[in-house]
Amino acid sequence: MNKRLILLRTLTRKMGNLARLRDTQPPKQGWIAAVRQALGMTAKQLAERVGLSQPRIAKMELNENNLKISTMKKIAAGLDCDFVYGFVPKNSLQETINRQARKKVEAILSNVNTNMALEDQLADDPHILTDMADELIAKNIRRIWD
Template sequence: MRSVVSPVGLARKQLERRLAPLRKMPEFARPARGWIKAMREALGMTATQLGGRIGVSQSRIARIEKDEAEDAVTLATLRRVAEGLDCTLVYALVPNEPLDEMLKARARAQADAQLKRTHHSMRLENQALDKRDLEAERERLAMEILVGDPRRLWDAP
């Protein structure tokens, strides 16, 4: 039987290839005082000077830096300030684990929920599966869930 890779699966693999290196780079975590202030100070630029470059006051720059440190700054503002600092804004959502692993874990959780109901009934009838058979059924069911529409993974528990 030939394996057919879906367009969604291909897109996920391409995205994973791009994201994998970022997952290994914790040094890109935002500095405590924020990237704006860190870059501005590293360049020896005052808040007044940065404000002049993007057409806002020194007090607005102070507010933007405070907002960034408090996770309240907008992407549009970050982009504008980055340009004023002659920087490029890089924005990404980096999953904590590979995308395929996230999907498998979600499918296993759904399989566990389904098996819990079935296995409970089987135990009551003294037909419970042993641990090895239960694990094999869990994996079979999880793979069956994964083959279907991935949107189903996010509906239930």
């Protein structure tokens, strides 16, 4: 089996688990402060647990969207949590591939049809688009992103 297809299926399954988190809104004060406060921990205590200063923790709580992943993992560990991150596709990965391949083929066919119209030989078979997109995906998927 194609290595890319195995990866696609594996990621699709894993991302499916993350999809239900898509609409999860962070607490108003942010995850770090919310979890820390729920645990009854002060910012100073968290700072000591992760080897940072209390003012640094305060800054992180105000600006947690701009922290490095490694920093978030460190803070999570100090809160006895796991930091989880991932990508949740808007559509399935296969749908994204199919849509992009069709877009690429439409551009190719547009050029072909411009030239063929001059010779009254338009490529207007409705299956051409689908067949070409499938072939592009199967033989050289990287081309769909050019």
